[in-house]
Amino acid sequence: MSDDLKTTPYWWEAAPRLDRPAAPPAEVEVAIVGGGFTGMSAALTLARAGRKVAVLEAQRPGEGASSRNGGMIGSGHRVGFADASRQYGVEMARELLREGLNALAYTTGLIEQDRIDCDFVRCGRFRGAWSQAHYDSMAGELETLRRETGLESYLVPKGEVPREVATDKYQGGCVFPQHGGLHPGKLHNGLALLAEKAGATLHGLCPVTRIEKAGERHRLTTPRGQVLADQVIVATNGYTRPGTPYFARRIIPVASFLVATEEIGENRVRALIPGGRMIVETRSRHCYYRASPDGKRIVLGARPALRPVPAAGTVPVMRRLLEDLFPDLKGVGITHAWNGLTGMSKDHLPHLGKVDGLWFALGYSGSGVAMAPYLGHKIALQVLGDPAGRSPFDRTSHPAVPFYNGRPWFLRFLEPWWRWKDWREGSV
Numbered sequence: 001m002s003d004d005l006k007t008t009p010y011w012w013e014a015a016p017r018l019d020r021p022a023a024p025p026a027e028v029e030v031a032i033v034g035g036g037f038t039g040m041s042a043a044l045t046l047a048r049a050g051r052k053v054a055v056l057e058a059q060r061p062g063e064g065a066s067s068r069n070g071g072m073i074g075s076g077h078r079v080g081f082a083d084a085s086r087q088y089g090v091e092m093a094r095e096l097l098r099e100g101l102n103a104l105a106y107t108t109g110l111i112e113q114d115r116i117d118c119d120f121v122r123c124g125r126f127r128g129a130w131s132q133a134h135y136d137s138m139a140g141e142l143e144t145l146r147r148e149t150g151l152e153s154y155l156v157p158k159g160e161v162p163r164e165v166a167t168d169k170y171q172g173g174c175v176f177p178q179h180g181g182l183h184p185g186k187l188h189n190g191l192a193l194l195a196e197k198a199g200a201t202l203h204g205l206c207p208v209t210r211i212e213k214a215g216e217r218h219r220l221t222t223p224r225g226q227v228l229a230d231q232v233i234v235a236t237n238g239y240t241r242p243g244t245p246y247f248a249r250r251i252i253p254v255a256s257f258l259v260a261t262e263e264i265g266e267n268r269v270r271a272l273i274p275g276g277r278m279i280v281e282t283r284s285r286h287c288y289y290r291a292s293p294d295g296k297r298i299v300l301g302a303r304p305a306l307r308p309v310p311a312a313g314t315v316p317v318m319r320r321l322l323e324d325l326f327p328d329l330k331g332v333g334i335t336h337a338w339n340g341l342t343g344m345s346k347d348h349l350p351h352l353g354k355v356d357g358l359w360f361a362l363g364y365s366g367s368g369v370a371m372a373p374y375l376g377h378k379i380a381l382q383v384l385g386d387p388a389g390r391s392p393f394d395r396t397s398h399p400a401v402p403f404y405n406g407r408p409w410f411l412r413f414l415e416p417w418w419r420w421k422d423w424r425e426g427s428v
Contacts, residue, residue, distance in 0.1 A: 007311045009068050010260035010292070010299060010336040015185030017060040017067065018192055020202040027228045028054045030383060031220050033208045033244070034235035035059075036066035037368060038361050040191035041110075041376030042233050042383075047198035049384055054229075055200060056222060058207035062188035064239045065368065068340030070258060070288050070301045072278040073369045074125055074179040075104040075151060078348040081144045087347070088396065095392040096349070097149045100367075103374035104178065110373060111182070116190035118182045119293035123276050125179035126156065128170035130283035130425060135172035142174055152177050164275035167325045173281075181278045183293050184369065191373065209243050213357065231383050234360040235376060237368065238341030241406060246355055248406030250398055251363055253341040255308040258301040259318045262333035266295040272326055273298075285427045286366075287321055298322070298329070306411040311337040320428045342366045346399045352379045353394040359383055363398075 024031075030046050032039045035057030046053045055061065077100055084093035111120050129135035138155060145151045156164060158172045192202060203224070210221040211232060220227045234244055240251040269291045273279065280288045289300040304317035315337050323330045345351060345363030352361035352375050359382065361375040381389030404410070 005312060005315070005334065006336045007338055008336070009185065009258070009338045010297075011067050011071070011183060011185035015067065015183065015189050017063050018189060018202070018204070020061055020204040022201070022203060023224045024054050024056055024203045024206055024222065024227050025201065026225070028052045029229070030054075030231045030233065031056060031218070031227050031229035032233045032235055033211075033220070034237065034239065035061035035192070035202060035204070036064050036235065036237065037188060037191065037372035038235035038237065038376035038379075039233070040188065040195050041373040042235060042361070042380040043195040043200040044191060044198055045377050045380035046383065047195055047200040051384075053195075053200040054227065055195070055202045056206045056208050056220065056227070057202070057204050058239065060204040061192050061202050062185070065237065065256070065340040065342060066188045066372070067185040068258070068338060069184050069256070069369060070278075070290065070299060071182050071184045071293075071369070072125065072179070072280070072288065072290065073104065073107065073120070073182055074176065074367070075100040075370065077350060077367045077371065078365045080141065081148055092392060092395070094148050096396075097145070099392050100371070101149055101151060103370040106374040106377065107370040108180070111187070114190070114194055116187060116194070118184075118186035118190055120180060120182040120187075122178065122180040123278065124175055124177040125278040125280060126164040126173055126175050126275060128161070128165065128173040128279065128281040130170065130281055132171045134282040138172070138174050162274070164273075164277060165279055166272050166274065169325055170281065175277065179278060181290055181293070182369070207243075211244060211358065218357065232358050233379055233383065234358055235362060237343035237362040237364060237372070240343060240362065244358070245405070246358075247360060247362065249400040249404055250345060250351075252344040252346075252401060252404070252408050253308075254306060254344050254408075254411070255339050256301060256342045256366070257304050257311065257314050257318065257339045258299060258337070259315065259322070259334050260292065260336040261298045261322070261329070262335050263296040264298070264329075264332060269295055269298060272328075283425050283427055284421045285321065285425075287325070289325070298326075306415050307408075308339055308341065311339045314339075324428045346401050347396070349396055350375060350393050351396060351398045352382075352391060353398075354382070
């Protein structure tokens, strides 16, 4: 392992985290707990509406998953039409799927209208079928998506896979042309600066340890003082802690791991991903990869573990996955290895609404780059009393996880099952 390995996100090289050390104000109209995509988008909407807003972040603003993800932006969530129909009925399932398209349109529109410099490109996404059975089921899935949402997509037979990605691991796949890629660190910083320009204040290293009623208002306790707020939005997702017990019982923090290669040159990267798309796949390892925005590196994400373990320790597994996909990269340097926490809900759907006097938007389950800014905007509209803030995600149940209080003790017992599943799929 290289002594030069950095265990901070590659994205921070071009978009360092913002330092906002000022203590929070004593009183605000709206306090937002969590300074990621959701919190910054909510703050932007509220501040533009003239509200006095403070964002309280336990780390530096955006230091969580918003600047640690793969930078892939799409229109979906993890629950398919059939599963959603069984639980909520066909019409509600249609609404849930269409809301994914609305999220993509909103977030990409915000990027374009506010000229957020985040290397956004609508390059499309290729989804590789790990097995023939996976490929055979894709046709039906794509037809359902086209019929119910109008999402453009098409199948890619095995013989045409090399036009998309130079690996022999997939038995075909499909393409979603409307999806794209961006630099998540730059997107977060862009949202944060817009929110500040509109009048919101950002307060890093300011974890909220307690929220309690104070008459008609809320008192938030932080190590840097107390804040009285008329309204509170909880936007902590994978970094939800026992200080907000209702949400801590409903959001499971699952680790996500990524690495970035050394610069290998634009020509070599283009030869590996000739289609220029974001790449995901159907196997349980959940590998996803892409060219870096400058086209000189490969950024790979996967599941080497379920729990947060030291990122440096996952490099051997991540290297095996990379070299299994691209044997020509055997021995390539890994310059960055990092992890983040994905906020998984029990039903794998995002949720928003109001409970016990607190507004919330969280539970993106790994699909938050488009959805988090969108639902941050939506929950802000609800705080403002604007009917446009309604979403089908505020009409779904939000189940708690049995025997869970915010500390995912059970993940260590699930890891052997996932390792067996990887072995069964033939994954390295």
